[in-house]
Amino acid sequence: MNFSCYWKALLGCVLAVGTAPVLTQDFTGWKTYGGDEGNTHYSELNQIDRDNAGQLEVAWRYASAAGKSLPASSELQVNPIVVDGVLYGRNPLYNVFALDAASGRELWTHDPPLQHVGLSNMRGVTYWEGRAGKRIFFTTGHFLRALDATSGKVIASFGKDGQVDLREGLGRDPALISINAPSPGVVFGDLIIMGSAVTETAGAAPGDIRAYDVLSGRLVWSFHTIPHPGEAGHDTWPENAWKTAGGANAWAGLSLDAERGVVYVPTGSPTPDFDGSQRAGDNLFGNSIIALDARSGKRLWHFQTVHHDIWDRDLSSAPTLVTVTRNGKSHDMLAQASKQGVLYLLERDSGKPVFPIEEVPVPPSPVPGEQASPTQPRVTLPEPFTRQALRESDLTDINREAHEYARKAFATAQPFAYMRPIGLQKTLLFPGFTGGANWGGGAFDPQTNLYYINAMEVPALVNIEAVAVDKGSTLGVGEFVFRRQCSGCHGVDLQGFYPYAPALTGLAERVDRREAMRTIREGKGRMMPFGHLPRHELEAVVDYLYARSAGRTRTADAGDKEVAYVFAGYNEFVDQRYYPAIKPPWGTLTAMDLATGKRVWQVPLGEYAELTREGLPPTGTRNYGGPVVTAGGLLIIAATSDEMLRIFDKTSGRLLWQYNLPAAGYSTPATYLIDGRQYIVVTCSGGKLGTKTGDSYIAFALPPTVRTKDRQD
Secondary structure (H helix, E strand, O other): OOOOHHHHHHHHHHHHHHOOOOOOOOOOOOOOOOOOOOOOOEOOOOOOOOHHHHHHHHEEEOOOOOOOOOOOOOOOOOOOOOEEEEEEEEOOOOOEEEEEEOOOOEEEOOOOOOOOOOOOOOOOOOOEOOOOOEEEEEEEOEEEEEEOOOOOOOOOOOOOOOOEOOOOOOOOOOOHOOEEEEOOOOOOOOEEEEOOEOOOOOOOOOOEEEEEEEHHHHHHHHEEOOOOOOOOOOOHHHOHEEEEOOOOOOOOOOOOOOOEEEEEEEOOEEEEOOOOOOOOOOOOOOOOOEEEEOOOOOEEEEOOOOOOOOOOOOOOOOEEEEEEEEEOOEEEEEHHHHEEEEEEEEEOOOOEEOEEEEEEEEEOOOOOOOOOOEEEEEEEOOOOOOOOOHHHHHOOOOOOOHHHHHHHOOOOOOOOOOOOOOOOOOOOOOOOOOOOOOOOOOEEEEOEEEEEEEEEOOOEOOOOEEEEEEEEOOHHHHHHHHHOHHHHOOOOOOOOOOOEOOOOHHHHHHHHHHHHHHHHHHOOOOOOOOOOHEEEEEEHHHHHHHHHHOOOOOOOOOOEEEEEEEEOOOOOEEEOOEEEOEEOOEEEEEEEEEEEEEEEEEEEOOOOHHHHOOOOOOOOOOOOOOOOEEOOOOOEOHHHHHEEEEEEEEEOEEEEEEOOOOOOOOOOOEEEEEEEEEEEEEEEEEEOOOOOOOEEEEEEOOHHHHHHHHHOO
């Protein structure tokens, strides 16, 4: 806390109004990603409330890219932080910047070197203050970097010339793996603790959790999420998996209980995402919530939410550390939202479920060589925040044509079953690949025990395909590698999956071979690098793609064939207009009472203008980014593909105010107070779900006359 800033703001309120302010907060900023170390997304600010939210106006705008051309693939998802009146953020061109948070005036901007950039879905930065001054930590590509928070200058003494290569120290050849960290690290004392994002195919890096010294960049400790010999969990993998297996990584962010000295880690699936044939066993610590001693990295407890994941059921957001009042007593818990549309509520000290979680039998895998777990955990409470079953009666009814289109596709699939492995026949995955909940996570209100989560309800209709591949030719090798590594995103037929991955048909007419090789090796836009592939495999993939462009797929000399079982791609179950093929709502905002585990309310989140014009009520839309809850009675969220910022009454779910943003706010807002004025700021980046790309940061506040009137009662 900065007391000088606080007293300055307090004095400003008194002088402006002549009476003491009604605000009760003891802070003014939004110092960390998620609002605080526990990722509660909560603010004690109450100047903006239910009664006056409708009078919000734009306080300032900042064009973070300064009119420069923006990459269409940008996924800027920044939850900005505000410390001592300074706002820190990122732009779509990877810059880090600092603004006067009261005016939006730029203080400095830093343009980092762009080496092995890959994914652009940056979510924020990390602030540290200590004996060596103030620092901002951020990642670009494979590198963790440090800047002086006051000047934006590189801290050359950190790592090597101001950066640490995150590929190093993983026990693999750094030149053959790709890694980045879209979510900011957390600071404990003089340590910055990092998760990571890795490729989702064979050859991916392991997901070690690592702590670095904030001054020197020295690696202080590592926790192996793919256990080494002699470590707990090693027997849940094949004997030598620790040398070659990848994933089980924490890409979604970490949460910290500084008083306990514990960092809480949510991990994703091992790789490849949909093929576990080479990693028999439960695969600890994939798909797990792990409590680690923040000083040493020692495991304190863990809870695995999916055994031997073959559905890509990552834990996709930082856990929320909550204190719930039950029967007059306070209980410290951890709430972990999931792609499954359920909330895992655990005791913070032990990891034991607060409500029963059953281990239930699930269907076996029909894919040869796949050893699916015979049982999976199933949450009983809290109540789910998305539907948990999918029957023919659930199919879309927005019009007759959409229903018939969906019915025909539905008839090709196996009946829906809980955690049914994806098979050779079409399989229903619901919620779909992105959830349920995604990286935005939830917000917790300590005043009421209510937890708020936004979600998507978009099913998938997917399968594994048996492919006979000729490995006796260059084109055969290229086809084999493409189907193993690339077809999940770009499609076996090269048609891509809108709006996530582009079609590769006609590639030879658009891209020369050198550029194609460089893109595969180094990554581009959403695509991570595949530098771990040997050069002959990279060349073979390009040969195969160019041959497909020319209509030639086989060579004259047929060699030995090998059957490969490959994931056939990210096919959402949608109607002919790309709307989800089930009845609305397709995007929701839900309030749950964590004391009872019961839902309190749920409302659709977002709408499609075309369907509104057709006379349908709001259906909810696909959405990315999380909510913020305040003591003023507000629930603030952007996230939706209709490019709106909305404020709801946190008690009832009633919409209080909305604003049409210049680009979709696929990000979590922030709120803060400076000189007696409360601001709400949101990053307007777009770039997902087929929406336009943007670079604006927009701050909202009440007019001075409204603030004065509110304080005179």
